[in-house]
Amino acid sequence: MQNRIYQFAEFRLTLADGHLRSSNASVRLQEKPLLLLATLLDHPQLLVTRQQLRERMWNSRTVVDYEQGINVAMRKVRDALRDSADTPRFIETIARKGYRFLVPVELVEGPVDERESAQTSPVGPGNFFTPADSAASANERRILGNGTRPRLIAIAFGLGLVCALGIGLYGNKSKAPKEPEVQALAVLPLQDLSPDSGQEYLVDGITEEIITGLARVLPVRVISRTSVMQYRHTDKPITQIARELGVDAIVEGSVARSGDRITVTVQLIDATADRHLWARQYDRQLADILAVEAELSQTIASQIHGTLTARQVGLPKPGPVDPKVYELCLLGRYHWNKRTEADFAKAEDYFQQAIARDPNYAPAHAGLADVYALAPSYSTTSIEDSRVKAIAEANRALALDADLAEAHATLGIAHLAKLSEWSESETEFRRAIEIDPNYANAHHWLAYDLWFFGRKGEALAEITIARQLDPLSAVTNADEGHFLYAARRFDDARVRLQRAIELAPEFGQPHATLALVDLEAGHSTDALREAHDALALDPDSPNTMGEVGYVMASAGEAVRAKELLTRLQNLAREGSSFIHAPAMIQIGLGQDDEAVNTLRDMLVSFGQLGMGIGSLSQWHAFDALPDNPRYRELLAQKEKLPTLESKVSNAH
Numbered sequence: 001m002q003n004r005i006y007q008f009a010e011f012r013l014t015l016a017d018g019h020l021r022s023s024n025a026s027v028r029l030q031e032k033p034l035l036l037l038a039t040l041l042d043h044p045q046l047l048v049t050r051q052q053l054r055e056r057m058w059n060s061r062t063v064v065d066y067e068q069g070i071n072v073a074m075r076k077v078r079d080a081l082r083d084s085a086d087t088p089r090f091i092e093t094i095a096r097k098g099y100r101f102l103v104p105v106e107l108v109e110g111p112v113d114e115r116e117s118a119q120t121s122p123v124g125p126g127n128f129f130t131p132a133d134s135a136a137s138a139n140e141r142r143i144l145g146n147g148t149r150p151r152l153i154a155i156a157f158g159l160g161l162v163c164a165l166g167i168g169l170y171g172n173k174s175k176a177p178k179e180p181e182v183q184a185l186a187v188l189p190l191q192d193l194s195p196d197s198g199q200e201y202l203v204d205g206i207t208e209e210i211i212t213g214l215a216r217v218l219p220v221r222v223i224s225r226t227s228v229m230q231y232r233h234t235d236k237p238i239t240q241i242a243r244e245l246g247v248d249a250i251v252e253g254s255v256a257r258s259g260d261r262i263t264v265t266v267q268l269i270d271a272t273a274d275r276h277l278w279a280r281q282y283d284r285q286l287a288d289i290l291a292v293e294a295e296l297s298q299t300i301a302s303q304i305h306g307t308l309t310a311r312q313v314g315l316p317k318p319g320p321v322d323p324k325v326y327e328l329c330l331l332g333r334y335h336w337n338k339r340t341e342a343d344f345a346k347a348e349d350y351f352q353q354a355i356a357r358d359p360n361y362a363p364a365h366a367g368l369a370d371v372y373a374l375a376p377s378y379s380t381t382s383i384e385d386s387r388v389k390a391i392a393e394a395n396r397a398l399a400l401d402a403d404l405a406e407a408h409a410t411l412g413i414a415h416l417a418k419l420s421e422w423s424e425s426e427t428e429f430r431r432a433i434e435i436d437p438n439y440a441n442a443h444h445w446l447a448y449d450l451w452f453f454g455r456k457g458e459a460l461a462e463i464t465i466a467r468q469l470d471p472l473s474a475v476t477n478a479d480e481g482h483f484l485y486a487a488r489r490f491d492d493a494r495v496r497l498q499r500a501i502e503l504a505p506e507f508g509q510p511h512a513t514l515a516l517v518d519l520e521a522g523h524s525t526d527a528l529r530e531a532h533d534a535l536a537l538d539p540d541s542p543n544t545m546g547e548v549g550y551v552m553a554s555a556g557e558a559v560r561a562k563e564l565l566t567r568l569q570n571l572a573r574e575g576s577s578f579i580h581a582p583a584m585i586q587i588g589l590g591q592d593d594e595a596v597n598t599l600r601d602m603l604v605s606f607g608q609l610g611m612g613i614g615s616l617s618q619w620h621a622f623d624a625l626p627d628n629p630r631y632r633e634l635l636a637q638k639e640k641l642p643t644l645e646s647k648v649s650n651a652h
Helices: 031-042 050-057 066-081 114-119 131-135 151-174 200-217 225-231 238-245 286-305 323-336 341-357 362-378 383-400 405-416 422-435 440-452 456-469 474-486 490-503 509-520 524-537 542-554 558-573 580-588 592-606 609-618 620-624 629-639 642-651
Strands: 004-008 011-014 019-022 025-028 047-049 091-094 098-101 105-109 141-144 184-187 249-258 261-270 275-285
Touching: 004 031, 011 031, 031 050, 031 066, 031 098, 031 275, 047 050, 050 066, 050 098, 066 091, 066 261, 066 275, 184 200, 184 225, 184 238, 200 225, 200 249, 200 286, 200 323, 225 238, 238 249, 249 286, 261 286, 275 286, 286 323, 323 341, 323 362, 341 362, 362 383, 362 405, 383 405, 405 422, 405 440, 422 440, 440 456, 440 474, 440 609, 456 474, 474 490, 474 509, 474 609, 490 509, 509 524, 509 542, 524 542, 542 558, 542 580, 558 580, 580 592, 580 609, 580 620, 592 629
Parallel strands: 184 249
Antiparallel strands: 004 011, 004 105, 011 019, 019 025, 047 098, 091 098, 105 141, 249 261, 261 275
16 A cells, blocks of 8 residues: 555655655665565565565566666665665675565555455555455554564465465556656666676777667767766766656666676656666677767667668668777766866877777777877867877778767867868767767867858757757857857846856866856956856866956956957967967057057968958957958958858858
């Protein structure tokens, strides 16, 4: 009966809402752990076999790895009770048989109409609660288990089991659970259950590959890696995580490595009903991990979407991979995702080692291309040298595997940095999205491409898609805020920028953009506060220095602005590609002619005249220059470029 309340020791379990309460905590159990615990509480101090738990927790139609499902549910129950399998206080494991609940249980039942009692379906399929239970009087309070095992209890238990199985099977045939309508899915970080520590890179890499595989074969929104990694060590309920990510289904599981063998276990959960749908365990050689990842992705996709399209079914099944090469690439991605200068150097080294060991492994070349493409944004690395290297490695990757979305997107961002090549950038971004519609980076970078060349509405649409795919990414939220600032949608910009700050308080970029928003709103004091916060958090970023310096120069802190200008001019002589930054500060200081000189010299020297001028529309500081005749000359040169006209016309 669903209105039961169990009391034992310091705990109280309310079946109706699934809450396990004690004097200082309340935990809501998911469906399977709740069914498992309720089964044990119904039969305290008696053996409950794993077969009985299986029949209680799943209906006859469910195809699932029952053993793993019971293990996962038991672990969650023990966590909620703060119990230990080695020194149990509540639940004793009976080897190869089942479990026994060790302490007496007091049962409280509220009043329920007899007709309702006879008809109410159990909490879950195969439930041990039967109509016979309703013979107990209303408001009854009784003790289950008092240290004895009378024959009568055993007989009643057996009769109850027979009745429950009969009613459960009939109910399952007549009332099959409705299949979930999944529109969005998240793969939570897999848990590392390896006996040896230091396997985080491996577990994160497998999580990312499952995400990528599902993103390619499912016609639904699949949340990106950045957002799901926020839940690596969370104790939030599945339903709360689903609400925060805006998804209908969750994949969770674990990885255990022992030498060259690896065990991967995953389960699929209907997050709207907190209902277990499917689970599977793979125990393979590490060399077969690519095939396991591909099979997992397609099997989960078929569970959600029923059938796959011909293109999806026809995806090639990857063969064995050198375990050492695979590990080196995972280590490279692990450090690349940290986005620091030191980590980019480590990532480059790992990818180079992987290529030296297997020059024909496409993901290694794609990873190295990504290092070269993004490194200049986090260091003083020459953008031109890095760009050339990125294109070379991305092309090698695509020669080995033409369907690597990451490599196409990397080519797009590399081409965008060179005037003579930028007409190819959108083509590469679009190809990446065609291969993987859920690849957030491709949508994100395409937004910049579109903005630079005047297609601002399309740019805003793409950055919104990127944020929906990666809702907990501070960078994506901050960049959307920046686009909204550029579009003069200041209130909307504040929402996204403040969200970015909530997600990553240590991140300086959203503070710098907020400073620009406050400056335009006439709030100089607030603008300076945000500018100082941005600089304190991100003191070495040329982009931050340019925006902050412009705010300081415009709001009366000219001395500090000039110091930042000097730093940026020194970086420019060293090859910095942030052409707008010193010019912004010069405009703030009223040095318009000097700003035009800076733009002309740097744009020409980098060969980026067309793209560079287009990128300046991100900042309203440059609105002050159109009346300057020399700036108008730069604009006129841009308008004469035939490639710009062909790019815009071809796009429409």
